[in-house]
Amino acid sequence: MKLIDPMDYSLNPLLTSLQGNILKGHGREHTTHIFIHFDKDKIKSVKNWIRQFTAEYVVSFKQQLRERELFKRNNIPGKLFSSFFLTNSGYEYLGFNDVTSKLNDEAFVAGMKNRIDRNNDPVVGDWEKCYREDVHAMILLADDEKGRMGKAASVILQEIDAFARVCHVEYGNAIRNKYNDGLEHFGYVDGISQPLFLKDEVEDFHSYHNTTDNTVYFDPAADPELVLVRDPFTDDPDAFGSYFVFRKLEQNVRGFKNAEEAAGKKMFPDKMDEEKREIIGAMIVGRYEDGTPVVVDNEEGMIGSGKFNNFNYDKDPSGGRCPHFAHIRKTNPRHNFNSADDHLSHRIARRGIPFGHRDVDTALDPEGLQFPESGVGLLFMCFQKSIVNQFEFIQQNWANNPNFPSAFDPFAKNDEVDLIIGQPHQKPPRDYQFPFPYNSSGNLQVSMKQFVTMKGGEYFFAPSIPFLQSINSNE
Numbered sequence: 361m362k363l364i365d366p367m368d369y370s371l372n373p374l375l376t377s378l379q380g381n382i383l384k385g386h387g388r389e390h391t392t393h394i395f396i397h398f399d400k401d402k403i404k405s406v407k408n409w410i411r412q413f414t415a416e417y418v419v420s421f422k423q424q425l426r427e428r429e430l431f432k433r434n435n436i437p438g439k440l441f442s443s444f445f446l447t448n449s450g451y452e453y454l455g456f457n458d459v460t461s462k463l464n465d466e467a468f469v470a471g472m473k474n475r476i477d478r479n480n481d482p483v484v485g486d487w488e489k490c491y492r493e494d495v496h497a498m499i500l501l502a503d504d505e506k507g508r509m510g511k512a513a514s515v516i517l518q519e520i521d522a523f524a525r526v527c528h529v530e531y532g533n534a535i536r537n538k539y540n541d542g543l544e545h546f547g548y549v550d551g552i553s554q555p556l557f558l559k560d561e562v563e564d565f566h567s568y569h570n571t572t573d574n575t576v577y578f579d580p581a582a583d584p585e586l587v588l589v590r591d592p593f594t595d596d597p598d599a600f601g602s603y604f605v606f607r608k609l610e611q612n613v614r615g616f617k618n619a620e621e622a623a624g625k626k627m628f629p630d631k632m633d634e635e636k637r638e639i640i641g642a643m644i645v646g647r648y649e650d651g652t653p654v655v656v657d658n659e660e661g662m663i664g665s666g667k668f669n670n671f672n673y674d675k676d677p678s679g680g681r682c683p684h685f686a687h688i689r690k691t692n693p694r695h696n697f698n699s700a701d702d703h704l705s706h707r708i709a710r711r712g713i714p715f716g717h718r719d720v721d722t723a724l725d726p727e728g729l730q731f732p733e734s735g736v737g738l739l740f741m742c743f744q745k746s747i748v749n750q751f752e753f754i755q756q757n758w759a760n761n762p763n764f765p766s767a768f769d770p771f772a773k774n775d776e777v778d779l780i781i782g783q784p785h786q787k788p789p790r791d792y793q794f795p796f797p798y799n800s801s802g803n804l805q806v807s808m809k810q811f812v813t814m815k816g817g818e819y820f821f822a823p824s825i826p827f828l829q830s831i832n833s834n835e
């Protein structure tokens with residue numbers, strides 16, 4: 361496969377059979393996630409409903425692209441968006457007993473609860489109660505109009521009631537800065553760096569960054585095969601699906617901000633240098649709040665920062681500008697450290713959205729006193745071809761690993777467990793070496809705890825639309 365050209369008519373069968381949101385985010389402001397367990401002995405009703413739900417609600421990638429075009433040309437906003445996902449036990453419930461040989465991703469087959477050793481997740485007993493249950497399916501609803509989404513959700517919940525139990529419902533809500541860039545709860549622009557599968561998006565990247573042949577430092581173009589899997593449960597050769605990871609990650613915003621402030625005061629004790637203290641958070645994330653990569657600049661405010669992604673770490677091998685523990689450097693090193701392993705193969709298509717409400721904006725409470733310690737965070741979601749080689753690889757081999765990349769490269773100083781998502785074996789705090797910026801040498805050693813707690817989640821597959829339409833209640 362190559363980059364998708366939406367105007368290439370020969371791709372029509374692929375675009376109509378693929379669910380939306382996989383090759384490009386749906387971009388809606390609000391989401392509802394309904395986790396379902398089907399009732400025993402209701403298989404006929406379940407099968408009928410899945411077919412009906414698909415026809416009425418599930419949005420194909422073709423439809424998503426058509427809505428994108430309407431928005432671009434006539435400013436007409438998209439309608440309610442919906443997708444449908446099944447777990448391994450969901451497939452088994454539906455009577456597909458050969459799932460493990462056909463959808464043979466080891467992680468998907470086992471389910472997230474049985475992979476806590478891989479990801480170093482908290483024990484299942486510490487997950488939110490609802491995530492301890494055996495989930496069969498998840499429905500994603502997304503809309504810019506919250507009321508319309510709510511109405512659809514209540515209709516769906518009523519329908520489901522006849523043959524399933526709703527284990528729980530989660531809600532996501534985008535938060536934005538003054539430039540309208542999407543944020544996460546620590547206050548940083550999120551969703552800037554993604555693998556791009558559409559030809560026009562790759563062209564936009566080059567035009568935005570004004571690249572010439574010699575000035576491409578990062579290539580976001582990705583073969584759709586990075587996230588697509590031939591749907592083994594239909595003969596349709598153009599039917600593809602994708603493995604999907606869902607994780608509820610709670611953020612201790614106050615803890616993060618206080619730690620940033622305390623370390624910032626140590627690095628820049630002079631009150632005159634107060635603004636420079638933000639570099640601590642930038643070194644933890646790898647970007648300033650506005651998106652400016654810390655490897656490129658040591659203060660925020662770079663023009664175009666909220667979309668800037670044309671950089672790599674080649675000129676900073678030791679981590680003197682952007683520490684190796686920085687979240688975006690850990691999760692995408694933009695470099696092959698191990699010649700036997702292509703880092704590009706581990707990329708994921710991230711589709712997360714913040715959850716939980718908070719009243720105080722980061723900029724309005726610099727001391728962080730009113731920030732929440734719990735109840736807010738990220739509904740992390742991503743698509744991939746292999747959960748083992750993509751999400752789990754990033755979590756285990758890179759984020760949780762205090763010796764990545766120094767195990768491969770002795771010049772790589774200051775690596776540690778990722779301070780955003782790392783889940784170390786030893787309980788925190790751990791010592792982090794923050795390099796002194798502005799041409800100074802040496803490091804400030806700071807002991808820091810983790811600020812993100814995994815509350816539960818599951819592994820799913822987003823089946824192709826032809827498969828969902830073919831589920832037959834007579835079989």
Ligand code: N7H
Nearest residue numbers: 544548549550551552553609645688691692738754780781
């Ligand atoms: Fe991350 N954060 O606020 O610190 N992430 N992330 N993430 N993340 C990124 O470049 C964040 C999580 C990746 O290509 C940005 O798009 C938070 C998980 C990858 O340069 C910010 C949480 C995993 C990238 C955050 C969280 C990843 C990335 C910068 C959880 C995978 C792209 C914006 C609460 C296992 C790296 C951007 C690249 C970027 C944050 C979770 C992976 C601000 C708060 C679980 C691959």
